[in-house]
Amino acid sequence: MLELFLHLLLLFGLSPLLPGVIGKTKALFAGRVGPPFLQSYYDIWKLLGKGLVISRTTTWVFRAGPVLGLAVPVLAALLVPFGAIGAPLSFAGDLIFFVYLFGLSRFFTAAAALDTGSSFEGMGAAREVTFSCLAEPTVFFCFIVLARLSGSLSLDAMFGQALNAGWQSAGPSLVLVLACLFVVVLVENCRIPFDDPNTHLELTMIHEVMVLDHSGPDFGMILYGAAMKLFVLGALVVRLVFPGATENVLLDTLLFSGSMLLLAVVIGVVESTMARLRLLRVPQLLVGTMLLSFFSLILLLR
Amino acid sequence: MRTLNPQLLKNGEAVTLDAVTILDFGDFRDCLLAEVRKQGRVAACFGVPVAEGGRDLELFALVARDRNACVAVYRTRISERFPSLTPDCPQMHLFEREIAEQYGVVPEGHPWLKPLRFHSAWRSGADVWGRPADQHPRIGEMEFYRVDGEGVHEVAVGPVHAGIIEPGHFRFQCYGEKVMHLEISLGYQHRDIERMLQNGPHPSTMAQMETIAGDTSIGHGLAHCQVLEALSGCEVPAQAQAIRAVALELERLANHVGDIGALAGDVGFLPTFSYCGRLRGDYLNLTAALCGSRFGRGLVRPGGVLFDLEPALAGEMLARLKGIEGNTMGALDLFFDAPSVLSRFEGRGRVSRSVAEDLGLVGVAAKACGVPRDSRFFHPTGVYRQLFDDLITEETGDAMARARMRSREITVSIELLRRIMDTLPEGPIRAQMGPLQGNALAISMVEGWRGEVVHVGLTDGDGRLRRYKIVDPSFHNWSGLAMAMRDEQISDFPLCNKSFNLSYCGFDL
Numbered sequence: 035m036l037e038l039f040l041h042l043l044l045l046f047g048l049s050p051l052l053p054g055v056i057g058k059t060k061a062l063f064a065g066r067v068g069p070p071f072l073q074s075y076y077d078i079w080k081l082l083g084k085g086l087v088i089s090r091t092t093t094w095v096f097r098a099g100p101v102l103g104l105a106v107p108v109l110a111a112l113l114v115p116f117g118a119i120g121a122p123l124s125f126a127g128d129l130i131f132f133v134y135l136f137g138l139s140r141f142f143t144a145a146a147a148l149d150t151g152s153s154f155e156g157m158g159a160a161r162e163v164t165f166s167c168l169a170e171p172t173v174f175f176c177f178i179v180l181a182r183l184s185g186s187l188s189l190d191a192m193f194g195q196a197l198n199a200g201w202q203s204a205g206p207s208l209v210l211v212l213a214c215l216f217v218v219v220l221v222e223n224c225r226i227p228f229d230d231p232n233t234h235l236e237l238t239m240i241h242e243v244m245v246l247d248h249s250g251p252d253f254g255m256i257l258y259g260a261a262m263k264l265f266v267l268g269a270l271v272v273r274l275v276f277p278g279a280t281e282n283v284l285l286d287t288l289l290f291s292g293s294m295l296l297l298a299v300v301i302g303v304v305e306s307t308m309a310r311l312r313l314l315r316v317p318q319l320l321v322g323t324m325l326l327s328f329f330s331l332i333l334l335l336r
Numbered sequence: 337m338r339t340l341n342p343q344l345l346k347n348g349e350a351v352t353l354d355a356v357t358i359l360d361f362g363d364f365r366d367c368l369l370a371e372v373r374k375q376g377r378v379a380a381c382f383g384v385p386v387a388e389g390g391r392d393l394e395l396f397a398l399v400a401r402d403r404n405a406c407v408a409v410y411r412t413r414i415s416e417r418f419p420s421l422t423p424d425c426p427q428m429h430l431f432e433r434e435i436a437e438q439y440g441v442v443p444e445g446h447p448w449l450k451p452l453r454f455h456s457a458w459r460s461g462a463d464v465w466g467r468p469a470d471q472h473p474r475i476g477e478m479e480f481y482r483v484d485g486e487g488v489h490e491v492a493v494g495p496v497h498a499g500i501i502e503p504g505h506f507r508f509q510c511y512g513e514k515v516m517h518l519e520i521s522l523g524y525q526h527r528d529i530e531r532m533l534q535n536g537p538h539p540s541t542m543a544q545m546e547t548i549a550g551d552t553s554i555g556h557g558l559a560h561c562q563v564l565e566a567l568s569g570c571e572v573p574a575q576a577q578a579i580r581a582v583a584l585e586l587e588r589l590a591n592h593v594g595d596i597g598a599l600a601g602d603v604g605f606l607p608t609f610s611y612c613g614r615l616r617g618d619y620l621n622l623t624a625a626l627c628g629s630r631f632g633r634g635l636v637r638p639g640g641v642l643f644d645l646e647p648a649l650a651g652e653m654l655a656r657l658k659g660i661e662g663n664t665m666g667a668l669d670l671f672f673d674a675p676s677v678l679s680r681f682e683g684r685g686r687v688s689r690s691v692a693e694d695l696g697l698v699g700v701a702a703k704a705c706g707v708p709r710d711s712r713f714f715h716p717t718g719v720y721r722q723l724f725d726d727l728i729t730e731e732t733g734d735a736m737a738r739a740r741m742r743s744r745e746i747t748v749s750i751e752l753l754r755r756i757m758d759t760l761p762e763g764p765i766r767a768q769m770g771p772l773q774g775n776a777l778a779i780s781m782v783e784g785w786r787g788e789v790v791h792v793g794l795t796d797g798d799g800r801l802r803r804y805k806i807v808d809p810s811f812h813n814w815s816g817l818a819m820a821m822r823d824e825q826i827s828d829f830p831l832c833n834k835s836f837n838l839s840y841c842g843f844d845l
Contacts, residue, residue: 063607234499237826237829238827310680
């Protein structure tokens, strides 16, 4: 019970800090002060208190998008161990449930975007589904590698103690998995080089353009959901890098939180030093990542 | 074809109208086409009513002969309709649309006869498109070019944009992510500046000239002053010429640096974006040190300038420039050394040399396609006669070439600033302006940072302005952007657009 409570506390409490840390890192590189660390909390709080504008052309699907966008990361988070704190919910084969939970939210976000009838949002939806269907095989190959290493089909075990031994026995394979999962984190959370979360140019946006019509609490939910998604997917990467456990819950929590913030800094550094990819290049890179993850599986099986 | 010797004049010169022969339209057409074949380009073309309230229109075409450093003036008369020159000379397409909209005359056979700025005709009862005369036409209301078919869709952007930029409407015909055609519809900022100058110059004229395009205050202000000085035969003191050139180059530096920063911002490359944003401010502050206004407002006035550049101030500015230069080069190196940046810009938004020549592109956009166009070089005035010798062109004509053009021009401009400020002639900064010569025409071409700014003034018998024509470089170059987008990815539009960085209000006037 305590673990579930701690789990949710970390998810709800800490996740909006990640965009703040990324923003601060980017500001540091640019020589600016940047928005405060807690800016995302302020934004979400502000949006939740605002009114809503809903286009007359839309249906219930438009409202469902943000709800799913918030509910799915919460559900998915329950399947994922946060550092050494085990996942509250775990069953054999939950990795498939995990992947398609995000598929479900993506379906509704895209459907909500199409529901508005705007040509921009249609373009964004088309791009989003193209890229994510290319990212999906990568995730599965990575998961298969981890499942094979741990001999289990649940995320909790795959990202559990077996990783310690895994780094000894199959280091090269796990390095590739790590690289692939990091790319997945970037592409799924619309970070540079795949998407630019700060751009105002509708024609180049991917994720941002799909939520252009959402406002007020709905948009607040989207922001909160996006932060949680980053947190959940980031947790996988962090766990892969720091598979150890200290047996002290407080220390483990601190270690996990610290490494999450470190991940945010790394993302901030990537965003500060790279330009965005050309949209045509994104699928090529994702296919490359897919091959890389496939290769990691071969390395393990050889 | 008969050979007719046109009246020639140099940049910043006036000619009496009597000296310009009125050709009949056939000769006018032949001469113009022959000029364009010989690599002339139409710098300005405009109509003037022959008599107040009459239906006849006098047509003037000023063709720049870059190699001979002169401008040929052609003049003809037309009435309600005239055969369009556009099919044979694409450079004329916007000029003819402009004349059609202003005076309600029909260029017959024009392939793309649509309103340009969506204002009512200047003469009552004469609208080519039959729009009601008693109300302002709805801006953007016209037949857009459309592509039909499976998988083809239309994307409309603007006039309200997501960023803080000027209003303009872009209509894309797309097949998936690929752009088949882009049509640009402007006119949202039409202020009717040309007609405000009638019977002028007025006391408010200089302020209006400096805001034709706010980022080209010096360019347009200078072009206007040169017209008035040509018409009044005023000799501008050497020190004033030098100060004007300093201001013009500082304006170029600020905008070019800002543009490269904005280009970096568009692809999400933060280092150059952040540095250049600040550096642009540093260049603007140099202009402010000169005259108190960051955009150079109130510096250039007919007869000279209002603020002197003392040697002490020049020394201080040069010292500051040295520091800024180091930072600028650092920011530019970051940009041009990053592979992720290069891969975004190379090959995007390509305009071929022949398209650039056909459309009469000017400035950075033309030079990036290997077309040498620089009025500082071909039609120099003031200190540019002695000090400017560095005409730069790029070959590839893509967004990268336009970025590189800017970066190389930055180097040239800084060098030029040093040369000018090292050899400041001193002396008076303003000469007395006499009255304007009556029944005369004067042209002035200034290489603003975007390209060639052309002003033409035509006076009546009393020496007041009867017709004033302004051609901002954006007037030509918007068509270049439309062509550059053909077969491009729609997601690359913001980047291509920024690589041209054209003025909306400079076009709308």
